[in-house]
Every structure is written in structure tokens, then in C-alpha cells.
Amino acid sequence: MVEAFASSLGLKVEFKVKDSIKEIIDGIEKGEGDMAAAGLTITDKRRQDFLFGPAYQDVTQQVVCRRDNVQPESVKELTGIRLKVIADSSYTERLKQLQRENPKLSWTETATQSTEELLYQVWKRDVDCTVADSNIVDLNRRYFPELIAPFNLSRSQSLGWMMSSQRGDLQQAVQDWFGPFSEDGRLAHLQEKYYGFFQVFDYVDTRRFIRRVDRRFPRYKHYFREAADKYDLPYLLLSAQAYQESHWRANARSPTGVRGMMMLTLDTAHAMGVNNRLNARQSIFGGARYLARLKRQFNGNVTDPDRTWLALAAYNVGRGHLRDAQKLAEEKDLNPHRWGDIKQVLPLLTEKRYYRRLKHGYARGTEPVRYVQHIREYQYILKHKLE
Numbered sequence: 001m002v003e004a005f006a007s008s009l010g011l012k013v014e015f016k017v018k019d020s021i022k023e024i025i026d027g028i029e030k031g032e033g034d035m036a037a038a039g040l041t042i043t044d045k046r047r048q049d050f051l052f053g054p055a056y057q058d059v060t061q062q063v064v065c066r067r068d069n070v071q072p073e074s075v076k077e078l079t080g081i082r083l084k085v086i087a088d089s090s091y092t093e094r095l096k097q098l099q100r101e102n103p104k105l106s107w108t109e110t111a112t113q114s115t116e117e118l119l120y121q122v123w124k125r126d127v128d129c130t131v132a133d134s135n136i137v138d139l140n141r142r143y144f145p146e147l148i149a150p151f152n153l154s155r156s157q158s159l160g161w162m163m164s165s166q167r168g169d170l171q172q173a174v175q176d177w178f179g180p181f182s183e184d185g186r187l188a189h190l191q192e193k194y195y196g197f198f199q200v201f202d203y204v205d206t207r208r209f210i211r212r213v214d215r216r217f218p219r220y221k222h223y224f225r226e227a228a229d230k231y232d233l234p235y236l237l238l239s240a241q242a243y244q245e246s247h248w249r250a251n252a253r254s255p256t257g258v259r260g261m262m263m264l265t266l267d268t269a270h271a272m273g274v275n276n277r278l279n280a281r282q283s284i285f286g287g288a289r290y291l292a293r294l295k296r297q298f299n300g301n302v303t304d305p306d307r308t309w310l311a312l313a314a315y316n317v318g319r320g321h322l323r324d325a326q327k328l329a330e331e332k333d334l335n336p337h338r339w340g341d342i343k344q345v346l347p348l349l350t351e352k353r354y355y356r357r358l359k360h361g362y363a364r365g366t367e368p369v370r371y372v373q374h375i376r377e378y379q380y381i382l383k384h385k386l387e
Contacts, residue, residue: 001056001181001190002037002161008177020111022088025050028164035170036162039133041090043157051165053174055158056187059133061094062149064119067203070128071150075102082128083107086115091131094154116140123147133159138198142377143384145206185335192340193305197376209243209378213385216248220261223281227288234308236386238288240378241312244371245287250280262287291315302337309339312375313346313368320360321349322368328354343369 006013016033018024024036028050041059042052063078065071072078075098085091087109099105110118118130119137123144131153132140141147163170181187221239228235245263246252253259257266260274260283269277274286294311297319302310314322325346326336334341348354349365 001187002035004181004186005174005177009173020088021086022111025088025162028162031164034163034167035174038162039136039159040162041133041157042160043090043093045093046090046162049165051163051167051171053161053163053171054178054182055160056178057135057159057191058156059135059159060152060156061091061131061154062134062137062152063129064122064132064137064147064149065129066122066125067146067148069125071148072129073150075105075153078102078129079104079106083130084118084121084127085109085131086113086118087111090157091153095131098153119144119147135195135198138195138201139380141201142198142206142381143210145203145210185338185340189338189340192338196340196343197373197380199373206381209381210385212243212248213382217382220248220250220280220284223284227285230285231288231292233288233292234379236379236382237308237375238284238291240375240382241291241315242284242287243378244375250283251278262290264290287315294319298337306337306339309372309376310337310342312372313339313342316371317346317363317365317368318360321363321365324355324358324360324363325349325365327358339372343372 003013016027018027018038021038021040024038024040027033028036035053040046042055046052063072070081072081079102083106085095085107088111092107092109095105095107113121115130115132115136118127119132119140121127122130123146134149134152137147137149161174163174217239220242224239224242225235227233228238242248242261246261248261250261252261252263254263258264260269260277261280262283264272264274264277264283264286266277268290269286272286272289274282276282277286291311294314295307297314298307298310310322322342325342328345328348329336329341332345334344336342346363346365346369349358349363355362
């Protein structure tokens with residue numbers, strides 16, 4: 001977003017990385033930077049000393065603990081719990097407000113650790129609980145599934161860019177740019193790119209997947225890497241897709257007739273040169289070849305990552321049904337080349353008033369939406385697990 005804003009002004013961005021929220025705020029006060037873009041919550045207290053750009057995302061402060069440790073359900077129950085939070089943060093500001101009504105409420109603060117590091121400490125049971133924004137919690141629960149958020153510490157709050165109180169000119173420039181950026185869908189496109197697959201958290205499924213990364217994935221990862229290199233696909237994406245298809249079981253079978261690691265139909269297997277669908281290497285290479293072919297079928301108006309998400313949806317529901325969804329998107333003034341728009345219309349393929357006038361007819365349109373979301377989530381978890 002910052003680069004898009006700078007580009008609109010014909011400027012280049014110089015990024016300065018700070019180690020704590022306090023250093024970021026001090027840096028703005030001292031004029032070390034023009035603007036702070038660091039997931040900063042717009043609070044009444046901060047508005048007294050700084051200017052903010054428009055809100056670009058809403059979050060909720062959440063108390064985060066480990067599911068097999070303490071599980072407070074109210075501010076009162078935080079008393080006596082080892083609670084650790086980021087110093088000079090919106091979390092401490094909120095806790096101080098709550099402390100007026102709950103004098104026994106106490107916590108420790110750190111200026112040297114990030115929210116992610118504190119979540120890891122909670123996961124290791126080094127501290128009982130911490131406080132984090134809901135978007136950060138959603139991300140981290142994917143590879144620390146034992147983390148839970150038993151209750152919210154605040155109502156919805158907005159994130160925005162922070163500027164010196166003397167930079168009204170910059171604030172106005174940001175506001176002038178942000179309106180069109182949001183209205184033409186670019187903000188929604190970015191939110192879809194980074195958060196579009198974090199809608200529902202399934203503890204059991206996530207925990208099972210992490211175990212299988214250790215137990216099953218090593219047997220096949222060299223095949224995924226080879227196939228990804230050959231067909232110019234992301235290695236972890238192909239690995240995640242295979243898990244979604246078969247849970248990394250080479251002998252997987254479905255009542256519908258699809259089989260193998262990549263659950264290929266007989267016709268697709270033959271077209272991709274696969275003689276034995278239950279052979280893990282053949283299936284992985286066949287699935288990779290098919291996905292690469294689907295990606296090539298989109299015109300130049302479709303760019304990644306949307307091209308990849310649309311190709312995955314076509315892998316699941318069929319290219320014909322996806323074309324129908326793209327046509328429907330155009331009718332509804334949505335972008336047929338963006339996954340964020342296509343996933344809105346795919347479920348409509350189950351409704352008679354829509355599918356009866358489309359070329360390829362009825363389709364279970366919610367399935368490709370879940371399919372792509374699961375693959376993106378597995379890819380994200382796999383990346384962090386391997387790191």
C-alpha cells in the first residue's frame with residue numbers, strides 16, 4: 001500500500017525498520033520518517049499527538065492463551081495470571097483503562113519482543129497469556145494451533161498510517177489517494193491476497209496437518225519439488241494442493257472415480273501421460289502438468305496470484321464451470337480476472353435462476369471456494385512449519 005501511494009506521487013519509498021512500537025513512534029516524533037506503517041491502532045490517546053490516515057483494516061484486541069493452560073473468560077479472571085504484552089502499545093493503553101475498574105489487574109511489558117514472539121512464549125507456556133490483534137492471532141494459530149482467544153479485550157478498532165501532527169499536507173495527500181484506491185477494489189484485492197483464506201479456523205484439521213507434515217510429507221517432497229521445477233509452479237503450493245486432494249496418500253480413491261495423490265480422473269490421467277494413477281510420482285507430475293496447463297488457459301489480463309487461484313478452482317470444478325462463473329461476474333460488474341470477485345459468484349452456480357442459462361449448467365460452486373482457501377491455508381502453514 002505504501003508503495004502504491006508513493007507511486008501515485010511519483011516518489012520512491014525508503015523503508016526504515018524499527019524493533020519496537022516505541023521506537024516507531026519516537027522515530028515519527030523525531031522526524032526520522034514521514035509516516036509509520038506498522039499495523040498501528042488508531043486510538044484517542046494517539047490522536048492527541050499524531051495524525052492518521054484513513055482506516056485500512058479493522059481488528060479486535062484479543063486475550064490469547066494456550067488451550068491446555070489457563071483459560072480466563074473475563075477481565076476479572078485475568079487477575080493472578082502471568083500476562084505479558086508489548087510496551088507502549090494499544091494493548092497497554094486498553095489494559096490501563098480496564099485497570100481503573102479492576103485495580104488488581106496487572107501485567108508485565110516488553111520493549112524488545114514482538115507480538116509474534118509473545119504468542120510463541122504463550123505456546124511454550126513461558127507466560128500464561130498475552131494480548132494481540134485479531135488478524136495477528138488468525139495468522140499465528142495456523143502454526144500454533146493450541147493458541148486460543150477466550151475473549152476480546154476491546155471492540156473493533158481501526159489500523160492506519162501515523163504521521164507527525166505537523167504533516168497535515170501528507171495526511172491530506174493520503175486521504176486523496178486512499179479514496180480511489182479503496183473504491184476501485186485495490187484495497188479489497190490486497191486484503192484478499194493476505195487474509196482471504198483465514199475465515200474459519202479448524203483446530204483438529206490444522207493439528208492433523210502439522211503432524212502429517214512430519215510423518216508423510218518427507219516421503220514425497222522430492223517429487224513435489226521436481227514437478228514444481230519442471231512445470232514452473234510454486235513447490236509448496238503443489239504440495240498443499242496434493243494434501244487437499246488426498247492427504248498425501250498415494251493410494252487414495254474416491255467413489256466418483258478420481259484416484260491417487262492428485263486425485264486425477266481417468267481421462268485427465270491419460271491426457272497428462274499418467275499410466276498408473278496410484279503411482280505417487282506419476283500422479284504428482286500429472287497433476288502439476290494439468291495445473292500448469294490450466295494456468296496457461298487464462299489471458300494476459302489475469303495475473304498472479306489470481307491466475308493460480310483461478311487455475312486451482314478450475315482443477316476442482318472444471319474449466320467450463322469457471323468460465324460460467326467469469327461470465328456471471330461480468331454480468332454483476334465484478335472483475336472476472338480476480339479471485340476475490342470470482343469466489344463471490346461461484347456459489348451461485350448452485351442456484352437454478354443462474355445455472356439454467358449458463359453453458360455448463362449446475363455446479364457445486366461452494367466446493368472450489370473451500371478448495372482454494374484450504375490450499376492457501378495449507379501452503380501458509382507448510383511454509384512456516386518448514387522455516
